[in-house]
Amino acid sequence: MTSRIAALSIDAVDPRTVADFWCRALDWRVRDEQEAGIEIGPPDPAQPGIDVLPVPERKTLKNRLHLDLRADGTTTEQELQRLLELGAVRVDVGQSPDVPWTVLADPEGNEFCLLGTAVQDL
Structure with missing residues (x-):
């Protein structure tokens, strides 16, 4: 048994802008959006995605x-x-x-x- 990458995380002051950029760049979609962050990824939910997480600092x-x-x-x-x-x-x-x-x-x-x-x- 090994580990699998589930997601990479990107910190962002403006998570929406960063998530939108990566969705367009990778032809991905928003999988989930909550106050704690935005999860984006390819259509196959088994594939790793990116979590864009809000932070106060640049x-x-x-x-x-x-x-x-x-x-x-x-x-x-x-x-x-x-x-x-x-x-x-x-x-x-x-x-x-x-x-x-x-x-x-x-x-x-x-x-x-x-x-x-x-x-x-x-």
Whole structure:
């Protein structure tokens, strides 16, 4: 027997904005919404999701854990443009200019990466 990831948690001053961004970015849906937070995930409830939890303070340091995304059914450049249009921003966390990924942040500054190789190119 082993453990399974049930959910990742993201702290947010504005959980609705962060949950909406990730739902659009991942084509997920809200599974549950309560005062204690918003649970989002893919249509299959057996798959892990993300819990967006309210906190009073804004993010101040680089994330210790982040998501790596890969374009699926489109090019990496098209996916980068889509994520930027959804509200992501490019960020510098000290990566060198020749890395094969793009570091981005969601509307509250939580970093994530868009990998340079699309799913269909693996």
